[in-house]
Amino acid sequence: MDWRSINFDWNHARAFLVTAEEGSLSAAARALNTTQPTLGRQVTALEESLGVVLFERYGRGLTLTPAGLKLVEYVKNMSEAANQFSLAASGQTESVEGNVVISASEVTSAFILPELLEQLRTRYPGITLEIIATNETSDLRRREADIAIRAFRPQQPDLIARRLRDIAAGFYATPTFLQRLSSGNSAPDFHQATFLGFNHGDELIHLLNQLGIPVTQRNFPVICANHLVQWQMVKQHMGIGLMPLEVGDNDPDVQRAIPDLEELSVDCWLVAHRELRHNRRIRVIFDFLAQQLSDSDRMG
Known part of the structure; x- marks a missing residue:
């Protein structure tokens, strides 16, 4: 050359x-x-x-x-x-020091990761962390993140993934909101209820229909892709929203809107680039998160 x-x-x-x-x-x-x-x-x-x-x-x-x-x-x-x-x-370094970028959903980043990352920082003070709280998929191959927590299994051959325990989820609303749906001692009328959606698609409509709740687009007058903002809307009596049980059941401001409904189950995967898996600091954090997020009590 x-x-x-x-x-x-x-x-x-x-x-x-x-x-x-x-x-x-x-x-x-x-x-x-x-x-x-x-x-x-x-x-x-x-x-x-x-x-x-x-x-x-x-x-x-x-x-x-x-x-x-x-x-x-x-x-x-x-x-x-x-x-x-x-x-x-x-991947050549064996040091448990340096920066690690973790991508996770808004809810996972806000409600689940902080306690774990505090433990991680105590154990490995040389690690610095950057958290990308997003419901979009970070591209690990382009180094947008080192480790990602996802609700689906990646298909790319240069990514490795470990299946975590499934996340149980349910629908929540405030007691005030549910009282408005009830007439006297009758059960809430979910046919007329307001549900909060993430987008203009029909995924939640199909899901609720399959669960025996007859809803249409008219039941979704409020759309918000940001899950944390949507959760605050739920707590302000605006409608019924979906949330992992670990979060919803521990929030005193809300209750399960449909308590007899079968719990929903969402896949959870921990993902890293195959090359980065040979980096000691990435491997240590990957294994730590895999162990902690496979805990049945923690994942709900």
Whole structure:
């Protein structure tokens, strides 16, 4: 290989790739935790070193030129190789120190992880933690997180997963709200009840119908994807919401809205990249979380 023929900076190539993926310099700058002018200079420097125009600029947005479309595929391969290099290199250390990024749902992050992570920090004070509380799926292969707690088993061959104990869940509401649904001593009329949804899909409708609760879209006048915000809505008497039993049964402000309903069961998986599994600090935290989150008393 003639190394003298390679005359561009990898950082410039990375700036080009992230800008292409994000669609604008401002979004790419946020993704790389840098400034827009710095990123713009890096992209311009790459264009000058290669002698091609990579983007057409339309207002605040960017569109790849034909040359950019061709070259971005090569840079993606370079990025994947760099990522694999980073993963392999990080696996060489045996130290239980350094930063670990854990991705989990909003509810898990807020109600389940804090106690566990306090134990973890006491046991391994050299560990620093970053928690990504999101209901979206973090991409472990792109290093958006080191470890993830998910409600489904990953299918990618370069990820490893350990099945945790299933999470039991149920529907909750405040006593005040349930009293409004009752007429005298009669049972609550769930046909007329307000349920809180996460999106505009029909998943919860189908689930409730299968459980013998005849609801339609009219029973879901309030939608909120943020589970923590939705839980506060439940506690403000706005409707019936879904929550793990570990959280709902321990909250004195609510009660099971449909106590005779069979408990719902949600899968729970602990996931890490296969290469990172050979990193001591990741392995230690992975095993710790696997043990703690497989505890039947803890998972509800």
